[in-house]
Amino acid sequence: MRYSTHLLLAGALSALAGSPVLAQGDAARGQQWASQGDGSGAPCLACHGANGEGNDAGGFPRLAGLDADYLTKQMLDYRSGARVSPIMQPNVDSFSEAQIRDLAAYYAGLPSRSVTVTGTVSDELLALGETLANNGNWDSYIPPCATCHGPGNRGVGDSFPALAGQSPNYLSQQLKAWQSGQRHNDPNQLMAAVATRLSDQQIEAVAAYLGRLNASDDGEVKP
Ligand code: HEC
Ligand code: HEC
Structure with missing residues (x-):
């Protein structure tokens, strides 16, 4: 629902501005890339969880329900090195920008869920x-x-x-x-x-x- 509203809005804005609609990823293809990874290492779910919920003990962020364009930017930044992470860069550096948008669409479309936090604080x-x-x-x-x-x-x-x-x-x-x-x-x-x-x-x-x-x-x- 939110997704289609977004598309409609993007379409209306681009019609006004006469510019092309911002490329949207394909969530079904993104799910496939998430389960197989880019071939160079573990699949995404090994660290980010089967439902994108993250893993607090490992310091792996939740991805489920985050904004698709935010996720795309972060993955492109890892790929280019603008965001430095020796752990994340190899997971996305063989993906095309279109595949990265697919992954972002998949994770953005999952229901937002909190990571499981263990331990108590005062x-x-x-x-x-x-x-x-x-x-x-x-x-x-x-x-x-x-x-x-x-x-x-x-x-x-x-x-x-x-x-x-x-x-x-x-x-x-x-x-x-x-x-x-x-x-x-x-x-x-x-x-x-x-x-x-x-x-x-x-x-x-x-x-x-x-x-x-x-x-x-x-x-x-x-x-
Ligand atoms: C070996 C564990 C591991 C695997 C596999 C992995 N990640 Fe990550 N991911 C991390 C870590 C650690 C970070 C935080 C890195 C940092 O400090 O920037 C991260 C960060 C991210 C972020 C940034 C989130 C934010 O809130 O800014 C995105 C997006 C992401 N990963 C997507 C993916 C995708 C998509 C895949 C599969 C193609 C994947 N990751 C595979 C460990 C992993
Ligand atoms: C002036 C605006 C602004 C304020 C105030 C702000 N942030 Fe942010 N924050 C940002 C922006 C912009 C980003 C995204 C950076 C990027 O695109 O990589 C961000 C990203 C983050 C991230 C990274 C999340 C992720 O998924 O990787 C953390 C953590 C964060 N902020 C924590 C905080 C905390 C804690 C506070 C309050 C003490 C705070 N921010 C206040 C603008 C702000």
Whole structure:
């Protein structure tokens, strides 16, 4: 439903602008590429889970329900090296852009589901994370994550990915990668500016909180 609305909208916009419709991937073909990989290593589901739900212990992000254009950009960035990951680059570097769009369409079309988080953290840490996510910390010039990542931090459009229900280990690794400069593929350094202001404790707190949110419903912290 959302997919066809998107297509209609894209069609209407392109008719107005007289430009071609943005290429959309084919989810059925994407499922096939996901189950076989690009031939150079393990299939996607070995790390990202049978339903794209991710694996927190391994730090493998959930892909299910993320925006198709966001996923496409990230895979193209791994392929070109604009996003540095020795683990991910070999998984996509033999795919064509059309195959990458197919994979993105497949994962974007799966129901959003939170990664399984094991272990408990203190209520104080979760409360600190909730404050950062929804109110920021203006003493340190940290804006609320939700101003860009949307209500409930469930993502907005193709630029601001969902953080709710994402693997806490993955979230904190990415924030640290921006701090060290290893990840630098964000438009206008929007994320680098935020990540470099976070302390280690704030990273742990916000990642723990966000990872425990429901990816698809009212955004309550799970019991
Ligand atoms: C060996 C494990 C492994 C396999 C196999 C694998 N991935 Fe990944 N994937 C990772 C890791 C680790 C990361 C995070 C890397 C980083 O730090 O940027 C990741 C990140 C990603 C991201 C970025 C997600 C985001 O939220 O930005 C996408 C998209 C992705 N993988 C897609 C795929 C697809 C599609 C396949 C199969 C063709 C695949 N991966 C196979 C381990 C794997
Ligand atoms: C000014 C806007 C902005 C704010 C505020 C912001 N972000 Fe982001 N964030 C972005 C953009 C843009 C991206 C996508 C970067 C890309 O395209 O690679 C992103 C991506 C991310 C990612 C990578 C997700 C993935 O799937 O790989 C994480 C983690 C993240 N943000 C965490 C946070 C946290 C935590 C906060 C609050 C403390 C926050 N962001 C606040 C703009 C913002």
